[in-house]
Amino acid sequence: MQKLTIIKIGGNVIDNSENLHHFLQDFTALEGPKILIHGGGKIATETSAAMGIEAKMIDGRRITDIDTLRVVTMVYAGLINKNMVAQLQAKGNNAIGLTGADGNIIKAKKRPVKAIDYGFVGDLEESSVSSTMLDSLLKAGLTPVLCAITHDGDTQLLNTNADTIASAVAVAMSSVYETHLVYCFEKKGVLKDVNDDATVVREIRASEFEGLKADGTVAGGMIPKLHNAFEAINKGVAAVYIGKADELGEIEKRNFGTKLLR
Numbered sequence: 001m002q003k004l005t006i007i008k009i010g011g012n013v014i015d016n017s018e019n020l021h022h023f024l025q026d027f028t029a030l031e032g033p034k035i036l037i038h039g040g041g042k043i044a045t046e047t048s049a050a051m052g053i054e055a056k057m058i059d060g061r062r063i064t065d066i067d068t069l070r071v072v073t074m075v076y077a078g079l080i081n082k083n084m085v086a087q088l089q090a091k092g093n094n095a096i097g098l099t100g101a102d103g104n105i106i107k108a109k110k111r112p113v114k115a116i117d118y119g120f121v122g123d124l125e126e127s128s129v130s131s132t133m134l135d136s137l138l139k140a141g142l143t144p145v146l147c148a149i150t151h152d153g154d155t156q157l158l159n160t161n162a163d164t165i166a167s168a169v170a171v172a173m174s175s176v177y178e179t180h181l182v183y184c185f186e187k188k189g190v191l192k193d194v195n196d197d198a199t200v201v202r203e204i205r206a207s208e209f210e211g212l213k214a215d216g217t218v219a220g221g222m223i224p225k226l227h228n229a230f231e232a233i234n235k236g237v238a239a240v241y242i243g244k245a246d247e248l249g250e251i252e253k254r255n256f257g258t259k260l261l262r
């Protein structure tokens with residue numbers, strides 16, 4: 001099987017133009033077919049505030065009412081996605097920026113209203129990602145750049161967490177490629193002490209996850225990130241890493257961040 005590299009980049013890195021430039025350079029230099037998935041939550045929150053809309057997050061998910069959906073569509077599918085594609089083009093990478101609605105690449109289901117109404121948040125299912133469409137783009141020599149906007153197939157755009165998209169895309173592509181998934185963010189990996197980059201946990205087994213949550217080692221956005229990362233490794237993705245965006249260039253040379261084990 002041919003190797004495919006899927007990289008997810010988080011909002012804190014995207015927000016810093018110097019870090020983003022460096023990351024996109026390293027991403028372009030990676031050998032072989034690749035897919036980039038980006039978030040942008042931080043910029044969406046700032047843009048919402050500038051428009052007088054208060055951002056509300058519960059368990060790492062944005063409550064997406066109709067006004068917020070407009071903002072995230074503009075920010076993720078427009079501003080961030082198109083700027084990233086333009087930067088990749090300038091670096092010689094023939095990128096194509098897409099939402100899940102384009103080419104029906106990711107179809108989601110609006111999250112059912114239970115105790116909390118998340119609004120226009122889309123959940124993914126086994127059959128949500130079209131590996132066939134993504135593979136035809138890769139075979140055409142293009143680098144897909146996917147944002148966090150999906151659709152329900154019945155006109156409605158939806159907002160789906162970018163870590164979840166990365167995991168689902170990696171699982172779907174594993175039937176066609178030996179898929180490697182890398183979550184890039186602003187820290188060196190999963191840390192024992194969140195404020196100390198020298199405390200990277202080099203390997204985490206699925207069986208250790210509950211303990212790390214219970215003793216408070218992992219918290220906040222790291223909980224859904226690890227959950228999505230373990231979903232990927234447990235469903236056939238060949239390798240999953242979590243590490244620092246500006247160390248991506250080192251990934252083949254030495255230990256990069258935290259490696260997940262089944």
Ligand SMILES: Nc1ncnc2c1ncn2[C@@H]1O[C@H](COP(=O)(O)OP(=O)(O)O)[C@@H](O)[C@H]1O
Pocket residue numbers: 009010011012013039041060184185186187189190191192193194217218219220221222225
């Ligand atoms: N043990 C940990 N190691 C690293 N980061 C952690 C840990 N526990 C909590 N975090 C927090 O998780 C955040 C990453 O989650 P998130 O902000 O959702 O990522 P992204 O930037 O990819 O969207 C980090 O910025 C950090 O504040």
Ligand SMILES: CC(=O)N[C@@H](CCC(=O)OP(=O)(O)O)C(=O)O
Pocket residue numbers: 009010011012038039040041042044060061062072121122148159160161162163
């Ligand atoms: C439903 C939901 O929460 N969607 C996310 C999508 C963006 C994202 O995941 O951005 P980061 O990777 O930068 O956090 C949000 O709107 O924040």
